[in-house]
Amino acid sequence: MCAQVDAKGEITLDEMAARLKAEQGVSFDPSSVWRLFRQLELTHKKDIQTLEQKRAKIACQRHIWITRRQPFMSRMLGRIGFLDEAWLKTNIAKTTG
Secondary structure (H helix, E strand, O other), X not given: OHHHHHHHOOOOHHHXXXXXXXXXXXXXXHHHHHHHHHHOOOOOOOOOOOHHHXXXXXXXXXXXXXXXXXXXXXXXXXXXXXXXXXXXXXXXXXXXX
């Protein structure tokens, strides 16, 4: 199991339980897999930055936004409105397992 986690990088408990059933023919509840990972000290929080943001194309677009668009927008502050998103749904990004 350790080798599978190392090979894939990040794997969910459901994915690992499904993989164990496919490869070993034994069904495990994801909570059982979690307890085993905890005993092996293989627990960690997932990266808050999405995998999409790490793709080369998206990283390039983010770089363009930061280096070109933000300076342009800072010069045009009189034409930019502010949208307060404080009351919008903010729990979109998972912060745990």
